[in-house]
Amino acid sequence: MSLIQVNNAAFRYDGKEVVSELNFEVEHCDYLCIVGENGSGKSTLVKGLLGLKSPYSGAITFSEGLTARQIGYLPQQKESQRDFPASVQEVVLSGTLNSMGIRPFYTRAQRNNALTQIERVGMLQHKNAAFRELSGGQQQRALLARALAATQKLLILDEPIASLDPVATADMYHLIEEINKHHGVTVIMVSHDPHAAAHEANHVLHLEHQQLFFGTASDYRKSDIGKRFLGGEGR
Amino acid sequence: MIGVLQEMLSYPFLVRALTVGLLVALCASLLGVSLVLKRFSMIGDGLSHVGFGALAIASVVGIAPLYLAIPVCIAASFLLLRMSESTRIKGDAAIAMLSAGALAIGVMVVSMTTGMNTDVYNYMFGSILSLSAADATLSIVLSGVVLVLFVLFYPRLFAVTFDESFSRATGIPTRVYNAALATLASVTVVLGMRMMGALLISSLIIFPVLTAMRIGKRYLSVTILSAVVAAAVFILGMIVSYVYEAPSGASIVCVNIVLFLLFAVAGAIRNAVTKK
Numbered sequence: 026m027s028l029i030q031v032n033n034a035a036f037r038y039d040g041k042e043v044v045s046e047l048n049f050e051v052e053h054c055d056y057l058c059i060v061g062e063n064g065s066g067k068s069t070l071v072k073g074l075l076g077l078k079s080p081y082s083g084a085i086t087f088s089e090g091l092t093a094r095q096i097g098y099l100p101q102q103k104e105s106q107r108d109f110p111a112s113v114q115e116v117v118l119s120g121t122l123n124s125m126g127i128r129p130f131y132t133r134a135q136r137n138n139a140l141t142q143i144e145r146v147g148m149l150q151h152k153n154a155a156f157r158e159l160s161g162g163q164q165q166r167a168l169l170a171r172a173l174a175a176t177q178k179l180l181i182l183d184e185p186i187a188s189l190d191p192v193a194t195a196d197m198y199h200l201i202e203e204i205n206k207h208h209g210v211t212v213i214m215v216s217h218d219p220h221a222a223a224h225e226a227n228h229v230l231h232l233e234h235q236q237l238f239f240g241t242a243s244d245y246r247k248s249d250i251g252k253r254f255l256g257g258e259g260r
Numbered sequence: 261m262i263g264v265l266q267e268m269l270s271y272p273f274l275v276r277a278l279t280v281g282l283l284v285a286l287c288a289s290l291l292g293v294s295l296v297l298k299r300f301s302m303i304g305d306g307l308s309h310v311g312f313g314a315l316a317i318a319s320v321v322g323i324a325p326l327y328l329a330i331p332v333c334i335a336a337s338f339l340l341l342r343m344s345e346s347t348r349i350k351g352d353a354a355i356a357m358l359s360a361g362a363l364a365i366g367v368m369v370v371s372m373t374t375g376m377n378t379d380v381y382n383y384m385f386g387s388i389l390s391l392s393a394a395d396a397t398l399s400i401v402l403s404g405v406v407l408v409l410f411v412l413f414y415p416r417l418f419a420v421t422f423d424e425s426f427s428r429a430t431g432i433p434t435r436v437y438n439a440a441l442a443t444l445a446s447v448t449v450v451l452g453m454r455m456m457g458a459l460l461i462s463s464l465i466i467f468p469v470l471t472a473m474r475i476g477k478r479y480l481s482v483t484i485l486s487a488v489v490a491a492a493v494f495i496l497g498m499i500v501s502y503v504y505e506a507p508s509g510a511s512i513v514c515v516n517i518v519l520f521l522l523f524a525v526a527g528a529i530r531n532a533v534t535k536k
Contacts, residue, residue: 075429093429100425105299109422111479119419123430129412155477175430 026088028053028179028211029074034083036069042234043069047083049230049239051179056205056212058226058242060219060254065232067215071183074213090178094123097176097210099168101183106164111156113167117143120174142170145208146200162193169200173210180204182214186221198225219254261499268502276396277388277455281508282494283403284452288464289490290410291445293483294421296469302355303340303442304462307449309359310336312458314450315383316366320373326395329450336362337442345438363458386457386509388498399451406444413437418479460509464490467516474520474527493519 027050035045044066051057061067072078073085076093087093097120120142121135143152146166151159156167165185172180182201186194202225205212216222222229222242229245231238231254238250245251268274295304311333318328336358343354370380382389391399410417419427420437428434445465453461468486476482497512504511 077428094431096429098426098429100423100429103423103425105297106423108473109297109479110473110476110482111418111422112477115418115479116422119415119422119426120430122415122419122427122432125415129414131415153478158477171426 027051028055028088028091030084030086030088032084032086034073034080034085036066036073036078037081038069042081044232044234045082046235048236051211051213051228054205054209054211055228056202056226057214057228057230058222059213059215059230059232060217060222061232061237063217066234067217067232068183070232071181071213071215074181095176095178097172097174097180099165099172099180099182099185101187102164102168106156108157112153113143113148113156113159113170114139114152116156116167117170117174120171123175139170139174142173143167145173145204146170160193161189162196165189165193165197166200169197169204173204177210179211180213182212184215184217186216186218201225219251223251223255264499264503265495268498273389273391274502276393277391277508278495278498280391280396280399280403280451281388281455281498282491283400283407284448284455285464285468285490285494285512286487287403287406287410287444287448288452288461289468289486290483291406291441291448292465292467292469293472293479293486294417294441295445295465297421298424298438298441300341300344300441301462301466302352303337303344304445304449304465306340306355306359306362307333307337307446308453308458308461310362311446311450311453311461312383313362313366313369315453315458316370316380319380319383320369324394325454326398326450329453330447333446333450334443337446338439341438341442382457383454384457384459385507386453386455386460388455388501388508391454395454402447402451406448409440409444417441422479456509456512457507460513463513463516467513467520468493471516471520471523474523475530489519489523 029051031047031049034047036043059067059070069078073080075096075098117139118131118135121138143149146169148163148166148170151163156164159167186197189197201212204210214226223246227242229238229240229242230236231250238245238248246255295301311329314329314332315325318325340355416432419432420434424434449461452464456464468490469482471489472482472485476485493515494512497515498508500506500515501508501511
């Protein structure tokens with residue numbers, strides 16, 4: 026059974042349809058990239074997957090053993106985070122909150138989990154560093170570690186490479202690939218860059234208020250829509 | 261200085277004022293960490309003006325001021341929260357309008373009835389003499405509640421402060437936390453207002469965390485540091501106010517400014533040294 030199954034889902038904001046006719050599934054260990062222009066409904070779909078917005082019609086079904094709370098989420102970075110006083114460890118620890126129940130303080134297991142994730146993204150030597158003094162790429166790594174602290178199964182990354190320089194972007198893609206391939210974590214990445222989708226992910230969902238394309242990345246490269254968006258690069 | 265403090269502690273009304281003020285300053289500084297980092301500083305300012313309006317009306321109608329001001333401020337805090345979250349109207353402009361409006365209504369009500377008397381003057385600029393024994397008890401209880409809640413919810417407050425989108429996805433009811441922060445801030449503002457004055461109370465929320473951020477780099481150290489700064493500034497400010505017979509609110513704010521500048525210089529020096 027699929028990890029996530031989306032059947033004919035549609036989302037509305039203030040009575041206006043934002044995105045509709047969504048039909049796709051995400052299998053275990055998939056690396057799905059959701060592409061589309063700004064305002065094409067990507068963020069709305071992410072909210073739907075996270076259980077923060079219910080579909081107006083249709084349904085999103087999770088396989089057994091997965092709930093919206095067990096998704097590791099990497100939101101788009103906010104301006105207010107740039108000067109936020111916090112250490113990497115404090116940031117990553119907050120990712121373990123979903124396993125905290127009603128206890129008021131972090132347990133040793135949560136602290137160990139946080140350290141493991143910091144190591145996984147290669148930030149162990151920066152664990153006590155101030156978040157606001159890290160480079161953009163390091164900040165994204167720390168936030169990725171926080172997302173990993175919340176999940177063993179599924180990551181949702183919202184524009185993880187926005188505002189990163191080319192080197193940091195390549196690093197980030199490499200890290201995501203490694204987490205997907207070697208650690209068996211399913212990845213859903215939102216991006217406005219179809220090139221990244223076609224080359225990094227193994228499945229592509231192209232949105233433009235409705236579903237324009239869903240399939241494997243190699244099919245996407247061959248498809249008309251893929252060719253159009255990739256600018257003749259796909260063959 | 262110790263001598264002056266001892267002399268001050270020999271007056272029962274000053275002991276009461278110092279106890280309540282210290283607790284309120286601690287609450288304000290802790291809540292301030294979240295409020296300032298969440299870009300809600302204006303809410304504290306807005307609340308103090310609404311609080312002034314409510315106190316002015318209460319003093320005219322003859323209700324115990326706290327019993328009117330606290331509920332009114334809590335209601336206003338929800339409104340302010342909605343305003344600052346709202347994308348439709350410009351949040352900061354709406355808050356400024358509400359602040360000025362509440363202040364004006366307070367002044368109008370007072371001037372048309374009892375006239376601008378010392379009570380009103382005290383609400384504006386603060387006076388430690390305006391604290392009754394019953395007020396003191398209520399203040400101590402409420403400050404205790406704020407402090408306990410803050411400690412018990414510390415990890416969640418951090419998450420909500422740092423990243424609301426992530427926290428919501430993790431299942432933390434962020435709206436409830438925002439509402440709780442706003443409620444606690446309202447209570448703190450009202451409690452502190454009579455001592456600090458409506459025009460200066462928001463400094464208790466804003467200054468300590470900004471001062472602490474000049475030096476502190478971790479959330480925990482900033483939190484602890486701002487509580488320490490708040491306590492130290494409050495006591496120093498009260499001593500200054502006692503020695504120079506200056507209004508307590510203004511004295512505390514002035515000490516805050518001095519400490520902020522000192523910390524800013526220290527932080528700048530440290531950054532220059534570590535960059536080498």
